[in-house]
Amino acid sequence: MQIDRRKFMAGVVATGVLPAAATIPVPARAAAPPVGKQAPGFYRFKVGDFEVTTLFDGNVKVADPNKFIVNKTPEEISVALDAAAIPRDNMRNPFVPVVVNTGKNLVLIDTGFGDNGPPGVGGLMGNMAAAGIDPKNIDTVLITHFHGDHISGIRAKAGTANYPNAEVIVATSEYKFWTDEGEASRAAQVWKGGFAGVKRVFDPIAKDVKRAEYGNEVVPGITMIDSRGHSPGHASYLVTSGTGKLMVLGDVTNNPAIFARNPEFQLWADMIPDLALTNRRKLLDMASADKIRVVGYHYVFPSTGYFVKQGKGYEFAPAAWEGTL
Amino acid sequence: MQIDRRKFMAGVVATGVLPAAATIPVPARAAAPPVGKQAPGFYRFKVGDFEVTTLFDGNVKVADPNKFIVNKTPEEISVALDAAAIPRDNMRNPFVPVVVNTGKNLVLIDTGFGDNGPPGVGGLMGNMAAAGIDPKNIDTVLITHFHGDHISGIRAKAGTANYPNAEVIVATSEYKFWTDEGEASRAAQVWKGGFAGVKRVFDPIAKDVKRAEYGNEVVPGITMIDSRGHSPGHASYLVTSGTGKLMVLGDVTNNPAIFARNPEFQLWADMIPDLALTNRRKLLDMASADKIRVVGYHYVFPSTGYFVKQGKGYEFAPAAWEGTL
Numbered sequence: 001m002q003i004d005r006r007k008f009m010a011g012v013v014a015t016g017v018l019p020a021a022a023t024i025p026v027p028a029r030a031a032a033p034p035v036g037k038q039a040p041g042f043y044r045f046k047v048g049d050f051e052v053t054t055l056f057d058g059n060v061k062v063a064d065p066n067k068f069i070v071n072k073t074p075e076e077i078s079v080a081l082d083a084a085a086i087p088r089d090n091m092r093n094p095f096v097p098v099v100v101n102t103g104k105n106l107v108l109i110d111t112g113f114g115d116n117g118p119p120g121v122g123g124l125m126g127n128m129a130a131a132g133i134d135p136k137n138i139d140t141v142l143i144t145h146f147h148g149d150h151i152s153g154i155r156a157k158a159g160t161a162n163y164p165n166a167e168v169i170v171a172t173s174e175y176k177f178w179t180d181e182g183e184a185s186r187a188a189q190v191w192k193g194g195f196a197g198v199k200r201v202f203d204p205i206a207k208d209v210k211r212a213e214y215g216n217e218v219v220p221g222i223t224m225i226d227s228r229g230h231s232p233g234h235a236s237y238l239v240t241s242g243t244g245k246l247m248v249l250g251d252v253t254n255n256p257a258i259f260a261r262n263p264e265f266q267l268w269a270d271m272i273p274d275l276a277l278t279n280r281r282k283l284l285d286m287a288s289a290d291k292i293r294v295v296g297y298h299y300v301f302p303s304t305g306y307f308v309k310q311g312k313g314y315e316f317a318p319a320a321w322e323g324t325l
Numbered sequence: 326m327q328i329d330r331r332k333f334m335a336g337v338v339a340t341g342v343l344p345a346a347a348t349i350p351v352p353a354r355a356a357a358p359p360v361g362k363q364a365p366g367f368y369r370f371k372v373g374d375f376e377v378t379t380l381f382d383g384n385v386k387v388a389d390p391n392k393f394i395v396n397k398t399p400e401e402i403s404v405a406l407d408a409a410a411i412p413r414d415n416m417r418n419p420f421v422p423v424v425v426n427t428g429k430n431l432v433l434i435d436t437g438f439g440d441n442g443p444p445g446v447g448g449l450m451g452n453m454a455a456a457g458i459d460p461k462n463i464d465t466v467l468i469t470h471f472h473g474d475h476i477s478g479i480r481a482k483a484g485t486a487n488y489p490n491a492e493v494i495v496a497t498s499e500y501k502f503w504t505d506e507g508e509a510s511r512a513a514q515v516w517k518g519g520f521a522g523v524k525r526v527f528d529p530i531a532k533d534v535k536r537a538e539y540g541n542e543v544v545p546g547i548t549m550i551d552s553r554g555h556s557p558g559h560a561s562y563l564v565t566s567g568t569g570k571l572m573v574l575g576d577v578t579n580n581p582a583i584f585a586r587n588p589e590f591q592l593w594a595d596m597i598p599d600l601a602l603t604n605r606r607k608l609l610d611m612a613s614a615d616k617i618r619v620v621g622y623h624y625v626f627p628s629t630g631y632f633v634k635q636g637k638g639y640e641f642a643p644a645a646w647e648g649t650l
Contacts, residue, residue: 031429031430035376035378035458038649039367039455040547042364056646058648059648085630085633101356101476103356103358104618130364133357139356301646306410321381325362
C-alpha cells in the first residue's frame with residue numbers, strides 16, 4: 001500500500017504533532033561550504049611591447065612599528081599609521097618580485113625568500129606557476145640589493161638554484177660591500193645574518209655573477225639606476241619599450257602610504273639614511289614629474305601605480321586593475 | 326672524418342671570417358613567449374566567520390570626465406584627476422560585485438552586466454568560476470540599486486536567470502520608483518534605458534522579488550542600510566559576523582580618489598544629489614570613525630579597504646593583500 005504523503009502530513013498537522021509550517025517542506029539546500037582559497041598572487045600589464053607580471057611572495061606582520069621607523073616619536077608614528085588606516089598591531093610588510101618578458105629575455109627582478117623565509121612568505125614559485133611562468137625559462141635575475149627578502153630565493157635551502165638557467169646581474173657597488181670581509185666584521189649585529197645570507201647565496205656562484213654599473217643597459221630595454229641609500233649599492237631598474245616606461249623601484253621606499261607620504265621617515269633597514277632620502281626624493285620626483293608607472297617591492301599588492309607630488313611628500317595612486325592585457 | 330668544432334671555429338676566426346666574439350657560441354634559447362593572460366579577478370577575505378569574495382566584472386573608459394562630474398569646472402576636475410594620477414583620456418570605471426558566504430547563505434550583492442553590457446565587462450561569471458563559486462549555489466541576490474551595471478546580470482539577454490536558485494531582495498523604495506509608470510514617463514532621456522532595463526530584468530520575476538526596508542536584517546548577518554541619493558532607493562549592506570564588520574557601500578561614492586576625497590563632486594548618475602551627499606557623509610563618517618572595512622562597487626580592484634577622514638573629505642586606504650585567508 002502506498003502512502004499519500006500530502007494527506008499523511010495534513011493528518012499529522014491536524015493532530016497537532018507538527019506545526020503548520022512543516023506542511024510545505026522546502027527542498028533542503030545545504031549552504032555551499034566556504035572555498036577557503038585565496039586568488040593567486042600575480043597581476044599583469046603591458047609596458048610598451050613588454051609583458052610585466054608582479055608576483056606576491058607573501059607578507060609578514062611588522063613586530064613593532066616603533067622599531068620599524070627609527071627617527072620618529074611613537075606619537076608621530078601613530079599619526080602616520082592612522083592616516084594610512086594601518087592598525088598598530090597589524091602593520092603588514094609584503095614582498096613583491098617582478099617578471100619582465102621583453103620578447104627576447106625573461107627577466108626576474110628580485111627573488112623573494114624562496115624556502116628560506118619566515119612563515120607567511122615563500123609564495124613566489126607557486127604564484128609564478130599560476131602565472132604561467134616556468135622558472136627554468138628565466139634567463140636573467142636582476143637584483144635591487146642584497147637584503148635577505150630580495151636574494152634568498154636565488155637558491156633553495158638545499159643549495160639548488162631556483163632559476164638554473166639565469167644569469168644573475170647585480171650592482172658592482174652592492175656586491176663589493178656585501179662580500180667585503182672588513183665590512184662583514186664591522187657590521188652591526190642586526191646585519192650579521194645578512195652577510196651570512198649573502199655568503200650562502202653568492203659564494204657558490206661568485207664567478208658567474210655579473211656586476212654592472214649604474215646607467216648600464218643590463219638587458220635590452222632595462223637600465224640599472226643608482227638608488228643607493230637603503231643599502232650601499234641599491235639599484236632600481238628603468239624598463240623601456242617604445243613610449244612605455246616602468247620604474248621598478250625596489251626599496252626606494254617601503255609602504256608608500258607611510259614612507260612616500262613622509263619621505264623623511266627612516267626605515268630601520270635604511271643603511272645610509274641621508275643618501276636614501278636624497279635618492280628617494282630624486283626617484284619619486286622623476287616618477288611624479290614624468291608620470292612614470294612604478295612597481296615597489298613593499299607596496300600593497302598588486303604593487304603598481306603612480307606617484308603624485310603633494311606638499312613635502314608623494315601620494316601613491318594605484319593603477320586601474322585591468323581584466324585583460 | 327669528424328670535425329673538431331673548436332679548432333674549426335678558431336680557424337674561422339683566425340682567417341677573419343667571423344669576429345672573435347663568435348668563438349664562444351652560447352646555447353640558443355628561444356625567449357619564452359608572453360603569457361598574455363591576466364590573473365583571475367577575484368579576491369577573498371574573512372569578516373568574522375564569513376568568507377567574502379570581491380569579483381571583477383570588468384571596466385570601461387569614462388568617455389569624458391567633464392561630463393562624468395557635472396558640478397565642477399574642467400579646471401577643478403583636472404586638479405582632482407591629477408591628484409589621483411588619472412589621465413584625462415583614460416579614466417576607468419570598474420564594476421565589482423561581492424559574494425558573502427555566511428555559512429548558512431551564499432549571497433551575491435549586485436550582479437554586474439551579465440551579457441548585457443558594453444565591451445570590457447561581463448567577466449563576473451568567469452571570475453566566479455575561477456573563485457570556485459557556482460552560480461547555482463547562490464541562494465540570495467541583494468541589490469544596492471537598479472542602475473544597469475548592478476542589475477543587468479540578474480538575467481541573461483536570452484532571458485534565463487543567471488542565479489536560478491536565488492531569492493532576489495531589493496529595497497522597497499527602489500523597487501517602487503523604478504516600476505512606477507509615472508516615474509518612467511517623466512524620466513529624463515538619459516534614464517529611459519534604465520527603466521527599460523528594469524522592466525526586462527524584473528517583470529518576469531515581479532511576484533518573487535522580495536522587498537525589504539532599511540534596517541531589516543535581510544539575511545542573517547546582513548542588514549540593509551539607507552543610502553539613498555545616488556538613486557531614490559539606494560541601499561548599502563552591513564555585514565556582521567562576531568566582531569567582524571564590513572560595509573558593502575555600492576555607489577555611495579564612485580572612485581574614492583575623486584569622489585570621497587571630494588565628497589561634493591557630483592556624479593552624473595547621482596539622481597538626488599543633495600541626499601546623495603548627505604548619505605555619503607553619513608556612511609563615510611561611520612566607516613572612518615568606527616574603522617569599518619568597506620567594499621565599493623567602483624573602486625580599483627580588489628576594491629576593499631578603509632576610509633580616513635581628512636579635511637573636508639575622506640582618504641581611501643586599500644587593505645593589505647593577504648595570500649591566505
